[in-house]
Amino acid sequence: MVDVNVWGSLSTCTDNQKVIQIEATTIRGLLRELVEKYPGAAPWVKRGISVSIDGEIIRDDWSKTLPDDAEIYLIPRMTSG
Amino acid sequence: MNINAKTQIQEFRSVGTRPVRQDGVDKVTGRARYGADYNMPGQLVGLVLRSPHAHARIKSIDTSAAEALKGVKAVITAADLPDHADGDEGLLEILDNCMARTKARYDGHAVAAVAAIDEATARKALGLIRVDYEVLPHVTDVDEALKSTANVVHEHATSRVDPEQNVPLNVHATEEFGHGDIEAGFAKSDLIVERSFKAEQSHQGYIEPHACVASVNADGTGDLWVTTQGHFSYRIVCAQLLGMDVSKLRVTSSEIGGGFGGKTHVWAEPVALALSRKAGRPVKLTMSREEVFRSTGPTSPASIDVKIGVSNEGVITSAYAHLRYGCGPYSGVWGMLGAMTAFACYDIENVKTIGIDVRINRPKTAAYRAPSAPVAAFAVESVLDEIAQKLDMDPLELRFRNAVKNGSRSSYGPTFGTIGLVEVLEAVKSHPQLNVPLAANQGRGIACGYWFNIxxxxxxxxxIGVDGTATLTIGTVDVGGSRSSMSLVAAEELGIDYDKVKTVIGDTATLGHNDTTEGSRGTFSSSMATINAVKQAIGVLRERAAKMWEIPVDDVVWEKGCARAVGEEHGNLPTLSLAEIAKEAPNTGGPIAGHSEIVAEGVGVSFGAHICDVEVDPETGATKILRYLVVQDAGRAIHPAYVEGQYQGGAVQGIGWALNEEYVYGADGRLQNAGFLDYRIPVCSDLPMIDTVIVEVPNPGHPYGVRGVGETPIVPPLAAVANAISRATGVRMTHVPMSPPRVLAALENAKVT
Known part of the structure; x- marks a missing residue:
């Protein structure tokens, strides 16, 4: 079980909780469990979510593991110029 | 000047040097081929008919007279671009933007297109197309669009916002970030400054207009030659829009005469492909400058409110920003990016940002170099400057007291790792520009900026060639010298000279998918993949050397461009050079190559700080830039001259936006200044030499410590210039561009009040 911080707008889909508990060991598992637990998050995942693990923002590699006691943040997936 | 941070950095042989640019000769002799420089046998000329209305229902289009004109080979409308989006709203938006389906949603929106044997015939044919419009009310201003009385720009588009929140219909999305309790933070403040700001819409202003040559064959295959930042992404989107197999469309990127985010989206390319498919011949489609302004993707116009509270010691206790960004008639992410970057430079206990994307009847907004961040920084850094004035504090000291550092929690959530803002500020503090005295009507402004990078x-x-030279093929379009930078990286890893490596950009049939060159990712990502590919090739080279020596491969190491045998038994063998191994390749296993296919993670964020000195003419309101300094953390500069070029280019674009560049719309919703005479970008004679300092705080997520550098340089200039003007005139500037009439009006208004 890991503590996952969600940004303000996404928290409207997590019962307004800014920190949620998710049973997952990888980013893939985290996003899967997020949608199972909070179905309203599905469109957000489809649009793109990046996962920050101890400050490193992972945009694409869903195989990354979630270390114990890591700081985990969900943020929107970046696009740019 | 290079400043190495306290962090340990690696020593390199090639990386960090400044060799001659490999694509330079072609560019200075006119041999480089840009989007419009390619031709195919039997090629037709494509032209696009565009809506003169900001908002209009298309009742009917009669193309019969145009089709009957001699020399016309194809006329298309939205009917020739059927919906293959399969419910994908994003894809359908792109299709609708490329060719209006039911409504023209902005002045310049494409409604039909023609392919003919020459331009004169194509232009005549455009004049023969009859479009019956029902003109609808329009809205081009962000704040007006948010009013409940505003017309609805896009009635079918869905919103990200919970409908129970009762938001205006022209709101596409609302994003919120932050932590702490801002009201409690403001209650603890000794000083609170609150202001509203406005930023007009600007264009990337790339010198090369959009251009392509499209050829679709009867067997369903096709070729596209195009100026783009991302030919692989163009291939996917174009194939999807036209219902083609992705693998059957080959896209080749031409040289690019500037993109800055504007060439990350398709505009005319699907139209050219559809014309070619219908005509059965290749079609060249080149936009005019007027079309580029009216019909491609400028940045967002924006309206921002900022409130910051500080202690008497200059520590920010609370910060709030409400940021509203126009996104054109479709969806956008611009409010989100503004809300994430607004306070990213500062370690703030209580912070909240809300970013909104607002639909308006202007062209679809595209990314423009650190999109949304420059105007967010304009607002935040202006308020900080005002706070410094009110506290009678050095504005640089105010930044020092609040700057994020390793372990600071970012305003948008995650904790920062190894970052270099403090090192950047230290470099600013020691720069001689700060000691240059200022005269009457002169002012000095400072501002910081941040960008994520991807x-x-x-x-x-x-x-590896038969003579031991190397060809490196990369898939990220070279927008700033990355071919030469990648040659440096390959030379570094191989241990050979820079001029023995030639880097080219592969087309979409040559390599696997490469994401677009955007987000300051080109050098970061491709250098990571290049290092991997060279390491793989070195593994092969060691194997070949082992075969030549008939010894175990474990007894062979690679050093300084040569294979060397190690161990007591073979250590006395003479080394084998790369050329010697390459020459023997036919007899040791064939061609020698290395490949890498990765998702580049480990990106390092980048911070910068700019100092601007100006002189304002109180009679005319004109501003002259006297001195300008860019200091930024590059992590590790592969080719320092190109890093400096990025710093200078970003600063110049930001200065242009700060002082002159703006879209001017009439009451009729039509763009009034679609040309470089009336939309004024800075030229060399407007500016002093832009001074630069490269700070290097290595990014631990990259083998060499590289951070992206292309976007951060455009973030601080609006604020740096505004703060300089405000200090020169004593009047706080809150509206960019600060053109002479706008500055003069502010000065006159200050006299009255």
Whole structure:
């Protein structure tokens, strides 16, 4: 079980909780469990979510593991110029 | 001047040097081929008919007279671009933007297109197309669009916002970030400054207009030659829009005469492909400058409120920003990016930002170099400057007291790792520009800026030639010298000279998918893949050397461009050079190559700080830039001259936006200044030499410590110039561009009040 911080707008889909508990060991598992637990998050995942693990923002590699006691943040997936 | 941070950095042989640019000769002799420089046998000329209305229902289009004109080979409308989006709203938006389906949603929106044997015939044919419009009310201003009385720009588009929140219909999305309790933070403040700001819409202003040559064959295959930042992404989107197999469309990127985010989206390319498909011949489609302004993707116009509270010691106790960004008639992410970057430079206990994307009847907004961040920084850094004035504090000291550092929690959530803002500020503090005295009507402004940077999918291939030279093929379009930078990286890893490596950009049939060159990812990602590819090739080279020596490969190491045998038994063998191994390749296993296919993660964020000195003419309101300094953390500069070029280019674009560049719309919703005479970008004679300092705080997520550098340089200039003007005149500037009439009006208004 890991503590996952969600940004303000996404928290409207997590019962307004800014920190949620998710049973997952990888980013893939985290996003899967997020949608199972909070179905309203599905469109957000489809649009793109990046996962920050101890400050490193992972945009694409869903195989990354979630270390114990890591700081985990969900943020929107970046696009740019 | 290079400043190495306290962090330990690696020593390199090639990386960090400044060799001659490999694509330089072609560019200065006119041989480089840009989007419009390619031709195919039997090629037709494509032209696009565009809506003169900001908002209009298309009742009917009669193309019969145009089709009957001699020399016309194809006329298309939205009917020739059927919906293959399969419910994908994003894809359908792109299709609708390329060719209006039911409504023209902005002045310049494409409604039909023609392919003919020459331009004169194509232009005549455009005049024969009859479009019956029902003109609708329009809205082009962000704040007006948010009023409940505003017309609805896009009635079918869905919103990200919970409908129970009762938001205006022209709101596409609302994003919120922050932590702590801002009201409690403001209650603890000794000083609170609150202001509203406005930023007009600007265009990337790339010198090369959009251009392509499209050829679709009867067997469903096709070729596209195009100026783009991302030919792999163009291939995917174009194939999807036209219902083609992705693998059957080959896209080749031309040289690019500037993109800055504006060439990350398709505009005319699907139209050219559809014309070619219908005509059965290749079609060249080149936009005019007027079309580029009216019909491609400028940045967002924006309206921002900022409130910051500080202690008497200059520590920010609370910060709030409400940021509203126009996104054109479709969806956008611009409010989100503004809300994430607004306070990213500062360690703030209580912070909240709300970013909104607002639909308006203007062209679809595209990314423009650190999109949304420059105007967010304009607002935040202006308020900080005002706070420094009110506290009678050095504005640089105010930044020092609040700057994020390793372990600071970012305003948008995650904790920062190894970052270099404090090192940047230290470099600013020691720069001689700060000691240059200022005269009457002169002012000095400082501002900080931040950008995330991104990684993404990346492929490279290194092929060793028979003579021991190397060809590196990369898939990220070279927008700032990355071919030469990648040659430096390959030379570094191989241990050979820079001029023995030639880097080319592969087309979409040559490599696996590469994400677009955007987000300051080109050098970061492709250098990572290049290092991997070279390491793989070195593994092959060691194997070949082992075969030549008939010894175990474990007894062979690679050093300084040569294979060397190690161990007591073979250590006295003479080394084998790369050329010697390459020459023997036919007899040791064939061609020697290395490949890498990765998702580049480990991206390092980048901070910068700019100092601007100006003189304002109180009679005319004109501003002259006297001195300008860019200091930024590059992590590790592969080719320092190109890093400096990025710093200078970003600063110049930001200065242009700060002082002159703006879209001017009439009451009729039509763009009034679609040309470089009336939309004034800075030229060399407007500016002093832009001074630069490269700070290097290595990014631990990259083998060499590289951070992306292309976007951060455009973030601080609006604020740096505004703060300089405000200090020169004593009047706080809150509206960019600060053109002479706008500055003069502010000065006159200050006299009255």
């Amino acid at each position: 990684g993404g999918q990346t492929c490279t291939t290194l092929n």
